[in-house]
Amino acid sequence: MPQGAANLPDPPQASARRAEFESLYEHHSREVWALAYARWMDPDLALDVTQEAFLRLWKQWESGEEIQNPRAWLLRVARNLAEDYAKSAFRRNGTQPPELLNGVRSSQPLPAELLEKEELFAQLRTILDELSQGDRDVLTLRYALDYDANRIAELLGVNVTAVHMRLSRARQRLAERLAGHADFAPNGHGGQGTQP
Amino acid sequence: MNSNTPSDALDRLLSDYFKAQMKRPWPGAPRPTAQAAPARRVEVRNTTAAGLLTNHPTRARITLAASVAILLGSCWYLSSESQPASRSAPDQPGRTSSPLPLETGTAHGPEVLEKVKEIKATQTKPDPADVPMTPIADPFGKHP
Numbered sequence: 156m157p158q159g160a161a162n163l164p165d166p167p168q169a170s171a172r173r174a175e176f177e178s179l180y181e182h183h184s185r186e187v188w189a190l191a192y193a194r195w196m197d198p199d200l201a202l203d204v205t206q207e208a209f210l211r212l213w214k215q216w217e218s219g220e221e222i223q224n225p226r227a228w229l230l231r232v233a234r235n236l237a238e239d240y241a242k243s244a245f246r247r248n249g250t251q252p253p254e255l256l257n258g259v260r261s262s263q264p265l266p267a268e269l270l271e272k273e274e275l276f277a278q279l280r281t282i283l284d285e286l287s288q289g290d291r292d293v294l295t296l297r298y299a300l301d302y303d304a305n306r307i308a309e310l311l312g313v314n315v316t317a318v319h320m321r322l323s324r325a326r327q328r329l330a331e332r333l334a335g336h337a338d339f340a341p342n343g344h345g346g347q348g349t350q351p
Numbered sequence: 352m353n354s355n356t357p358s359d360a361l362d363r364l365l366s367d368y369f370k371a372q373m374k375r376p377w378p379g380a381p382r383p384t385a386q387a388a389p390a391r392r393v394e395v396r397n398t399t400a401a402g403l404l405t406n407h408p409t410r411a412r413i414t415l416a417a418s419v420a421i422l423l424g425s426c427w428y429l430s431s432e433s434q435p436a437s438r439s440a441p442d443q444p445g446r447t448s449s450p451l452p453l454e455t456g457t458a459h460g461p462e463v464l465e466k467v468k469e470i471k472a473t474q475t476k477p478d479p480a481d482v483p484m485t486p487i488a489d490p491f492g493k494h495p
Contacts, residue, residue, distance in 0.1 A: 180380035188373070198372040206381045213383040276368050298362075299369035330361055 172216065180209055183226050186310060187233045189299050193291035194237040196284060204240070208232040230310070282332045290325040293318055 184205050191201035208229050215222055222228050283291060292311060296302045304322070308315040 177380050192372060202374060210381050210383060279364065279368050294365065295369055298365040299373055326361060330357060
């Protein structure tokens with residue numbers, strides 16, 4: 156970790172720091188994004204939060220602050236930024252309620268198959284919105300980043316059993332809500348057998 | 352595990368959904384402001400004549416200085432040329448004499464004015480209006 160960055164770094168030191176910054180971004184930016192996304196279910200907002208968190212990390216380095224665990228620091232900052240967004244005036248007085256967006260991102264006419272998928276995604280999004288944030292955290296890390304239960308537990312600071320339990324609960328609820336769809340017809344409450 | 356079970360379908364759906372939410376390609380790291388700030392300019396001055404002429408700011412300054420010098424020189428030259436040098440020195444030695452006394456005279460010399468009148472009287476023709484009319488002889492003799 157760079158130390159004493161308040162002073163103007165010489166070029167080799169600056170390039171080394173930049174390389175470390177790039178490496179941290181490469182390894183942890185998707186995790187940061189996943190947690191921000193799980194908070195608001197908005198991919199663009201999550202990406203903004205991610206970029207802002209990394210910029211703040213850089214500023215911390217520049218001010219000479221020592222950060223022992225950059226990954227944990229980034230995740231904490233991302234969570235705080237996402238929570239701050241909840242308090243922002245734009246969020247409170249937004250021009251459109253989230254349900255109007257409904258997960259559909261394009262006004263262009265879509266082929267029937269894509270349209271059906273978009274509708275299914277929109278339905279899924281509605282159900283995900285109703286889940287607790289903890290459940291969404293687990294689902295996002297599991298399905299967006301393909302993390303296993305151990306890694307999710309380590310990242311979220313919970314035990315592995317809790318991860319399995321959350322995942323099972325979330326999947327069960329999703330299966331119940333999607334039961335009307337042909338592909339998710341009730342065949343017992345699935346999901347118990349899938350262990351990440 | 353059978354891939355057609357609802358559980359697998361739900362897995363696929365969730366995987367497709369969450370992966371579709373992630374940008375592809377994944378955007379690169381943000382550019383910190385310290386890196387984005389323009390680097391301090393390091394100027395290597397070329398002090399040779401050719402270097403001065405090829406250096407754009409220096410050449411512009413030289414051109415501006417030359418233009419101002421030419422402008423000031425022109426103004427000085429024109430103002431010095433338009434001044435009547437003879438006015439303040441009527442009896443300057445070595446100066447060629449003019450036939451007109453006014454060129455060497457002043458407004459206070461009455462003798463000069465007299466001279467001017469004389470010269471005018473000799474040089475000017477009489478005004479036709481001042482010449483008395485003479486009767487024209489009748490060529491046909493009809494009118495006495």
